[in-house]
Amino acid sequence: MFKKILSSIFLSSVYTFAFDYNLKPVKVTNDVWCFLGKLDMPTKENGGFMSNSCYVKADKSYVLIDSGASYGFASQAYEAMSKIEKLPVSTVISTHSHDDHWLGNSFYKEKFNAKILGPSLINKEYNENTITRMHQVLSKEDFKGTKIIPVDDVVNETRTLKIGNKEITIIPTGVKAHTSEDLFVFIPSEKILFSGDVIMNGRVTSNRDGSVIGTLKAIDMIKEKDWNYLVAGHGLDTSKTAINDTVEYFSLLKQRVLEAIENDTSGTEITKVVTMDEFKDKPLYGELNSKNVYDAFRELEFYEED
Ligand SMILES: [Zn+2]
Incomplete structure (x- = not known):
């Protein structure tokens, strides 16, 4: 009986306390700190923290590049940044x-009325009632407070923001690359690019x-x-070599899938013929590689080099 009570106390405490992300900002340049997510799919265990979220200090406020997977994550990220310097967040770029x-x-809208800039797709594909992937992965408790809110200012063409002492350029790729609308953020004074x-x-x-x-064009x-x-x-490397994995993956994927098509490989055989073995030991190979190869086949089937 006692054991039963104990375990139910334990269980209820697990469900009462929201996920603790235990966040540690990584200093990337003089005025940029990032929270670098796990190299994993979003799960209950990682609280959806598997993408990168960065703070740029622009004199009297922070500019944020990507805000993570939940209200709880954002609020804990801000708490961790406050220990470095407690500044308001004026701008969020998605x-x-x-x-x-x-x-x-x-979180940033509610706490600071931050201005949110991003691609139009967020406003087109989501509304306040949309059930997103994170809704399904995270528990109700861990997702508490998270609301789907629209982008305030859609970025369709390259523009430079002047915020505090920073000039921040937002550059749409203009081609379908990772999605049909991707934005880069470039800060020349810090020589840093957010891809x-x-x-x-x-x-x-x-x-x-x-x-x-499109990804190969965007890489150029x-x-x-x-x-x-x-x-x-996603990824922990923020140095000159940060692009190497992606350059290699997409170059080889294109070359090998085109070769296989040339040799009359069919859609049903393609994932057996093109296996991308160089990447076999990397996280998420099992989950994602075959699908990437199959999708590449569908894309390149009727492709002609221009
Ligand atoms: Zn993505």
Whole structure:
């Protein structure tokens, strides 16, 4: 009986206390700190913290690039940043429409009335009642407070914001790359570029809404910019080598799938013929690689090099 009571107390406490993300900001440049997510799918165990969320200090306020997967995550990220310097968050930039990158927006709107900039897809594909992937993964308790709110200011073309002492350029890729609308954020004074999910490192990418050809074009745009630091949408490498995994993956994927098509490989055989073995030991290979190969086949089946 006593045991039973104890275990029910234990269980109820598990469900009463919201997820503790135990967040530690990583200093990337003088004025940029990031929370770098797990190289995993979103799960109850990681609280959906598997994407990167960064704070840029712009003199008297912070500018945020991607806000994470829940209100709870965003509020704990802000708490951790407050220990470095307690500044309001004036602006939030969402790099793309996947929910792990922007469900924290409602925290910054509620607490600071932050201005939210992002792609139009967030407003087109979601409304306050949409059941997102995170709704299904996280418990009610861990998802508490999270609201779907629209982007205030849709970014369709390149623009430079002047906020405090920073010039921050937002650059739409203009091609379907990771999604049909991806934004880069570039801060020349810090020589840092935020690529959203066009770049991932240390894990296999997810190309479910993207394009092989478009991603390679977007990578060329990234290469043209003068950066020393690059923060990927997912991945811990923020150095000059941050793009290497993605460059290699998409170049090989394109080359091998086109070769297989040339050899009359069919859609049913493609994932057996193109296996991308170099990436076999990377996280999420099992979950995502075959689907990426199959989608690449569908995209490249009628492709002609221009
Ligand atoms: Zn994404």
